Amino acid sequence: MKRTHIILLIAIAAMIVGLIVFSAGDFSTYDTIGSAQQNPGKFVHLIAKIDRSQPIEYDPVKNPNYLSFYATDSLGGRTKVIFRNSKPTDLEKSERIVMKGKMTSDHFECNDILLKCPSKYKDDKKELEKTISNLPG
Amino acid sequence: MHFEGEHLLPGQIGHFFVLLAFVASILSTIGYFTASRTADTLLKASWIRFARISFRTQVFAVMGVFITIFYICSHHYFEYMYAYKHASLELEPKYLLACIWEGQEGSFLLWTIWHSVLGMILIRKSKDWEAPVMSVVSLAQFFLLMMILGIYFFGVRIGSSPFTLTRNEIEGPIFSMPNYLTFIKDGIGLNVLLRNYWMVIHPPILFLGFASTIIPFAYAYAGIQTKRFGEWIQPALPWALISAAVLGTGIMMGGKWAYESLSFGGYWAWDPVENASLVPWLILIAGLHTMAIYKATGHSLRASYLFAILTFVFILYSTFLTRTGILGDTSVHAFTEAGNAMNIMILLFLAAFAVPMLVLYLRNIKKIPAEQKEERTDSREFWMFIGSLVFFLAALFIIAKTSVPVYNKIFGTKIAPPEKIEISYNKVLIPVIIIIGLLSAVTQYFKYKNTPASYILKKIALPTLLAAVITTLLAIYYPITYYKQGAGFLGAIYVALFAAIYSVIANAAYIWAGLNGKLKAAGASVAHVGFALLLVGILISSSNKKVISNSSVNGINLQVGKDPMTKEQDDPTENLTLIRQVPTKMGPYEVTYLRDSLGNEKGRRFYELQFERKDAVTKKMLEHFTLWPDVYLMKDNNMSSNPDTKTYLTKDVFTYISYAISDAAKTDTTKFKIKELAEGDTAFYSNGYMVLDAVVKNPENGKYHFKPTDAALMASVTLFSKDSMHYKAGPVVLIDNFGVNHIDDTVYAQNLFLRFEGVTDGKKIKLGIKESDKIIDFITLKAYIFPYINIVWTGLILMAIGLVMSAIRRAKLSSFYAAVALLFVGAALFYMFLFAN
Numbered sequence: 004m005k006r007t008h009i010i011l012l013i014a015i016a017a018m019i020v021g022l023i024v025f026s027a028g029d030f031s032t033y034d035t036i037g038s039a040q041q042n043p044g045k046f047v048h049l050i051a052k053i054d055r056s057q058p059i060e061y062d063p064v065k066n067p068n069y070l071s072f073y074a075t076d077s078l079g080g081r082t083k084v085i086f087r088n089s090k091p092t093d094l095e096k097s098e099r100i101v102m103k104g105k106m107t108s109d110h111f112e113c114n115d116i117l118l119k120c121p122s123k124y125k126d127d128k129k130e131l132e133k134t135i136s137n138l139p140g
Numbered sequence: 141m142h143f144e145g146e147h148l149l150p151g152q153i154g155h156f157f158v159l160l161a162f163v164a165s166i167l168s169t170i171g172y173f174t175a176s177r178t179a180d181t182l183l184k185a186s187w188i189r190f191a192r193i194s195f196r197t198q199v200f201a202v203m204g205v206f207i208t209i210f211y212i213c214s215h216h217y218f219e220y221m222y223a224y225k226h227a228s229l230e231l232e233p234k235y236l237l238a239c240i241w242e243g244q245e246g247s248f249l250l251w252t253i254w255h256s257v258l259g260m261i262l263i264r265k266s267k268d269w270e271a272p273v274m275s276v277v278s279l280a281q282f283f284l285l286m287m288i289l290g291i292y293f294f295g296v297r298i299g300s301s302p303f304t305l306t307r308n309e310i311e312g313p314i315f316s317m318p319n320y321l322t323f324i325k326d327g328i329g330l331n332v333l334l335r336n337y338w339m340v341i342h343p344p345i346l347f348l349g350f351a352s353t354i355i356p357f358a359y360a361y362a363g364i365q366t367k368r369f370g371e372w373i374q375p376a377l378p379w380a381l382i383s384a385a386v387l388g389t390g391i392m393m394g395g396k397w398a399y400e401s402l403s404f405g406g407y408w409a410w411d412p413v414e415n416a417s418l419v420p421w422l423i424l425i426a427g428l429h430t431m432a433i434y435k436a437t438g439h440s441l442r443a444s445y446l447f448a449i450l451t452f453v454f455i456l457y458s459t460f461l462t463r464t465g466i467l468g469d470t471s472v473h474a475f476t477e478a479g480n481a482m483n484i485m486i487l488l489f490l491a492a493f494a495v496p497m498l499v500l501y502l503r504n505i506k507k508i509p510a511e512q513k514e515e516r517t518d519s520r521e522f523w524m525f526i527g528s529l530v531f532f533l534a535a536l537f538i539i540a541k542t543s544v545p546v547y548n549k550i551f552g553t554k555i556a557p558p559e560k561i562e563i564s565y566n567k568v569l570i571p572v573i574i575i576i577g578l579l580s581a582v583t584q585y586f587k588y589k590n591t592p593a594s595y596i597l598k599k600i601a602l603p604t605l606l607a608a609v610i611t612t613l614l615a616i617y618y619p620i621t622y623y624k625q626g627a628g629f630l631g632a633i634y635v636a637l638f639a640a641i642y643s644v645i646a647n648a649a650y651i652w653a654g655l656n657g658k659l660k661a662a663g664a665s666v667a668h669v670g671f672a673l674l675l676v677g678i679l680i681s682s683s684n685k686k687v688i689s690n691s692s693v694n695g696i697n698l699q700v701g702k703d704p705m706t707k708e709q710d711d712p713t714e715n716l717t718l719i720r721q722v723p724t725k726m727g728p729y730e731v732t733y734l735r736d737s738l739g740n741e742k743g744r745r746f747y748e749l750q751f752e753r754k755d756a757v758t759k760k761m762l763e764h765f766t767l768w769p770d771v772y773l774m775k776d777n778n779m780s781s782n783p784d785t786k787t788y789l790t791k792d793v794f795t796y797i798s799y800a801i802s803d804a805a806k807t808d809t810t811k812f813k814i815k816e817l818a819e820g821d822t823a824f825y826s827n828g829y830m831v832l833d834a835v836v837k838n839p840e841n842g843k844y845h846f847k848p849t850d851a852a853l854m855a856s857v858t859l860f861s862k863d864s865m866h867y868k869a870g871p872v873v874l875i876d877n878f879g880v881n882h883i884d885d886t887v888y889a890q891n892l893f894l895r896f897e898g899v900t901d902g903k904k905i906k907l908g909i910k911e912s913d914k915i916i917d918f919i920t921l922k923a924y925i926f927p928y929i930n931i932v933w934t935g936l937i938l939m940a941i942g943l944v945m946s947a948i949r950r951a952k953l954s955s956f957y958a959a960v961a962l963l964f965v966g967a968a969l970f971y972m973f974l975f976a977n
Contacts, residue, residue, distance in 0.1 A: 009517075010529065017533045020568075030544070033554040048556040063799050067920040068713030089715040089798035089920050092780075103559070114559070 031103075036080025039106040049102045049111065051076040053094065061090040074102070074111070083110040091116055143307070145321040146219045151303040154208035155290070158301060161201035161252075162285040168194035169278040176271035176365055188271055192263060195274065198281060199256040205288075206249060209240055209302050218324045221309045222246075222302040228329025238339040239330040241347075244463065244482075245302040248287045250343060254351035255281055262355070269375060272362035273355070280354055283489040287482070296481055332743070332772040332780050338397035341972065346394065346417065349387030350455050353420060355379040356427065357452035357497070360445050364500055369508050370434065370441055376448065377431045381663075381947035384428055385940040387421045389969065392936045396973060399794075399929075401782050406685070407932065408678075410565045412467045415542040416458030422535035424451040426528035432664075433521045436588045439511045440525055447532065449497050454539065456490040467545050518593065520586035527579040534572045541565070563625060570632045573675055577639025580668050581607075581646035584654060603649045607642035614641075622683035637679050643672035663949055667942025674935030681929045688727025689716035689795075689923040715798050718749070720888035720917040729753050729793075733919055739770060746770040747797060747919055751786070769796050769921065792926040799920035812895050812908030821904075826911055827890055828861035830869075835905060844872060844883075851875040855896045855905055859887060871896040871907070888917055933973040941966050 034047040053059070054073035061070045070086040072094075084102065094100075097118040104113035171191025178184040212220050213227040214236050226239040226246070240246040259277045266273050290301025306324070307315040314320045330339075356376045363372035394414065395407035408414060427447030430440040461467055464483040515522040541564070544555050558564045585591075585599050611634070620633050647668040655661050690713065718724050718733040725731075734748040752764040767784040783796035815823040817832040824830075832855060838846040839854040846852045852874040859867040872883040873896040884895045895908035944965050948958040 010526065013526065014529060014533065017530075030558055031556045033556045046559040063715075063717045063920045064719070064918055067715035067717040067799065087713050089922075092799065103556075 035078050036074070036076045036082050036111075037078055039111070040080070040082065043106045043108060046103070046105055049074070049076065049104075051080075051100055051102065053097065053100065054081065059090075059095065063089070071110075074100070082106070084113050085110050086113040086116060091118055094118065141318055143219075143321070144319045146305075147215075147217050148219075150208050150212050150217065151220060151305070154205055154212070154303040155301060157201045157204035157208060158285065158288060158290070158303070161198045161205060162282070162289055164194045164198035164201060165278055165281040165285050167191070168198060169275055169282055172271050172275035172278055176275055176362075184271070191271075191274065191278070195259055195263065195278060198278075198285075199260060202249070202252050202256050202285075205302075206240075206253060209246065209249070210236065212303075213239055216327065218327050219306055219321055220302075221304045221306045224306045224324065224327045226327070226330060228327040230326075231329050234337075234340060235330050235335060238334065238343075241343045242330055242334060242339075243302070245288045245300055247343065247347065248284050249302070250347045251351055252281060252284045252288075254344075254348045255284065255354065258351060258355065266375065269359065269362050269366075269372070272365045273358040276358035276361050277354060279492070283485075283492065287485060287489075298481065299485065300482065335772075336397065336401045336782075338393060338401065342390065342393040342397055345386060346390030349383065349390040349417075349421075350459075352379065352383035352386055353424060353452045353455050355383065356424075356448040357493075360448040361497060361500070363445070364504050364508075367507070369504075370438075373431050373434050373441075373444060377428070377435065378947040378951035380424060380428050380431060380448070381943050381950060384421065384424050385943035385947070385965075387417070387424065388943070389936065389940050391417050391421060392933075393972070396933065400785065406682070406926075407929075410561050412542045412545075413462050415538050416461050417455075419535045419539045419542075420451045420454040420458065422531050422538070423447050423454060426531040426535070427451055429524050429528040429531075433524050437511070437515075437519075437521045438509075439515055439521050440528075442505060442508050442510055443525070443528065445501055445508060447528070449501060453490070453494045453497070454535075456493055457539075460486050460490050461542070461546070466549060516590045518586065518591045518596075520583055520588045520591070523579055523583040523586060527576060527583065530572060530575050530579070534569065537568055538565070567625075567629070570629075570636050573636040573679070574632070574639045577636065577643045577672060577675060580672060581639070581643040584647060584650045584665065584668070599653050600646065603646040604642065607638060607645050610641050610645070611638040620680070620683045633679060633683055637676065640672045640675040640679060644669055644676060647672065660945075660949060663942050663944075663946030665942070666945055667939050670935050670938025670940070670942050672935070673931055673938060677928060677931030677933075677935050681926050681932060684927045686727070686925045686927075687714045687922070688729070688793075688925055689714055689921060714922050715920050716923070717918055717920045721886075722889040723752075726923060727925065731923075733917075736917075743773045744770055745773060745800075747800070749784075749795065749921075751793070767793070767795055771797050771800050773800075787930075789930065790928055792929050793923065794926055795921055795923040797919050798922050812893070812897070812910045814897055815907050815909060816900055816904045817907050818902075818904045823907065823909065825859075825890070825892060825909055828859060830857050830859045830909075832856070832905070832907065833858055836870075839870065839872070841870075844870075846874075853896065853899070853905075855894075855907060857894060857907070859890060859892070861890055865889070869894050873898065930974065937966070937969040937973055940969055 031046045031048060034042075034049060036049060036051060039045070039047045039049060051074040054075045057073040059070070059072040067089055068087045070088065070090045072084055073081060074084050075081045084104075086102075091097075094116070101117040102111065102113045103115040103117075104111055106112075168191045171187050171194055175184050175187035175191060178187060209222060213223045214233075216223060216227055216229055218224040218227075222243060222245065226242050227236070231239060241250045255277055259274060259281075262273055262277065263270060285299075287299045288301055289299035290304060291298055307320065314323045317323075356379060359372040359376035359379070363369055391414070392407075394417070398409070399407035424447070427444060430444040430447055433440040434444050464486055515525065544557065547553060548555055581603070582596075582600060585596050587595075614637070615634060620630060620637070622630055622633060647665045651657060651659070651662045651665045655665070716724065716726060718731060720733050720735070723730045723732045729751045730753070732750045732752075734750050736745050736747045738744065739746055746768045747770065749767045749769065750764065751767065753762045754760060755762055765786050767786055769784040770782050772780045772782075781796045781798065781800075783794055785795075786793040817823055819832055819834055822829050822831050834856045836854045836856055838848055838850050838852050840846060844852070844854065852872055854870045854872045857869045857871075859869060861867070867887045867889060869885045869887050869892075871885040871894040874881040874883060880898075882895050882897070884893055886893050891912050893908075893910040893912070895910070897906035897908045899905050941962065944962060948961060953961070
């Protein structure tokens, strides 16, 4: 066997391993609250908003690792969310949140929250316009 | 309308310089391109002269642009959008440069500046390669300058200029007033997250790394264009080595920055932005090795072309990923949406370099000479090539995973990242580490062409044995405790650890066994030792990272999963709340949050945490230190956190505040209750009692420093709470020119305020006692112990030094310059990574 063939075989083997890795449940999906509720226990990403009509519950003195709030999405789904970690500080301000986790029977058990906040995006023109119009004068 | 107080001249000068640079870059591209295709020597020389003048004009103009922006930002001319967005009055001078490259425009400018500097060197040094090589550099300048052009072309704005005026960019009622500038008191300023020493140094180094990858690409083009298919390797290799050193350092600086000042809890998070710069580096390393193979044996030329081309193409692709906002939901720190015109321009930039170059390469691939004879499996070049291939495949794997948002965009799919991102990368990359570790350990002992088996076995036996022994000793005395992924994964970590240690030892030994101690020739060995050490550090520090702020020590038990191997509680929730002045057990330490204080910058607050480690039996203090993690409290209760780290040789104690917004600011309506006490008297409060020990005149202690001439009295009080804790308190009353002052004392642990109200006639004092049911002051923090993190930084430094050593040797630099360069690089790296904080 030629050595270039050996190399090719190695490359092909690596590709196959790569493909297996890719396909073998190594990705999750973006879901809606509704579809996540139909698949409890499945790891999903939810894109949602915080339901501001309900209180955000976080008392770091009692338990710094318990945050709960309600989230809604654009399709009208609604769920309670429990995040066993500290409260991301700009949570209330965020316009949109991406949550990773699993749906259980009565709440969404969240592992990670990614915030999309207007303040993080300094280049956002609207935000600058807001700042300007808030200037005294 | 005439607006008052504007300084319009600098902007006009700046805009002129942008236009000048842009036009000059077109001319130098045309000049160099024509020169490279002209056979007639005289004509060629005159085209090169023309192109050089154009390029130098462009360099001059780019410098002018930079100086103008700097001038505008440092003078706080907020009529300019760039200054308004990125500068502010309270910004410390050291961040003035940083605020320039915070923005999209400024970072493109930084890239252009580095291309200019490199171009000037190439004009002097590249001799007969100048025309084709510089046509590539000039073309890149054309695209980069287009990004900051800011002129309208058929109604579409091409590029975004850093010299636009605030009043033209954003709308607001104040802009209808001639004196609008008097309302803009201050700029937005540098994002507080970025106010850090690394923001000053990391972008220039990283962008130099980005910029330098164009040189191997340009030489590869020159190789095909001039039909001198193999000769370009000779001049390109030193550049590729330097590029690898700079880009590698730049990437790890980002890691060090993330580790030190961002609360990601580590130096690497497989964030798309990190991956996007790692991938070109991996391909560059593959390219370095194939280029070295070609120089020694004539093999692997085609692969060298491919890797040199792809390195730069992936730099452009990573620019596309990080700057167009396509990463959106997957990255913590990607640039925001830049607008459609900008996105298209970046895509054009990528396409303009990737497509023609790959087409050119494929059309000429048959003409690129390749050795007909096969490499032998006992030759060095064979195993080097395998190593390069593994690097390349690893790079493809990483970029394929990182590009998921791109597929989603193209195909409309909704694929999201996996549950455990790190594991999904690590389970592939640990086998890669194993292969790379073993290959880099053994391959140097092979000779080019072929190697007698007995030679290898003789030389490699001792390092192999040594590595096995050291790994075994480590497993016994300092075991890896990463049980989360099961025994198989743990075993893989051990094998990887062995491979990395093996590579450290084998490469160090090679300097003597293979090179007889000739340090000048040892660049490759030093770089390998460094890289392998880096891997050892990564494996140990990541596997044995420990959270010490688990809440179980706080007395709260949560329902979490059991670890499959240790049957212990796993995944401890990682935050701990510290109430002010209450010592709390955390890992081996007892931690007390003592006080907070304001920093120099607006909204910055430091928290003093006292760490004490006592002997379990004798209660003797073994060590104590203080950490000052801080946060920026911004408008609307927004907060950004900066960690503080206690660095030991063998480990780091790493803490940051995860939540610090308490209700302490709310006014307390409870009133003081007055008790009259003589020395030795007792007063009760809800949770215990207190004894007035003494009344001290003009106390001089750790807290108060009164002089004998003052008129101050302190009530020395001891509190005994129901849970048999003792607390000391000392409220003070002070009479001075301004009247009677009370300095209250607070016992946070008991929610108690004490006030020295005054003295009665009968040798008693009036002590005010106030109890508040509110918890007064607390912070929530996370703390980790990172073991042996310094190995990571040391490894990186050695690798960079090794690469520079190789570059010096390959470029045949005189030993004086070589020594100066090495000394400088080494000192700078050691300072930045190990001493600067």
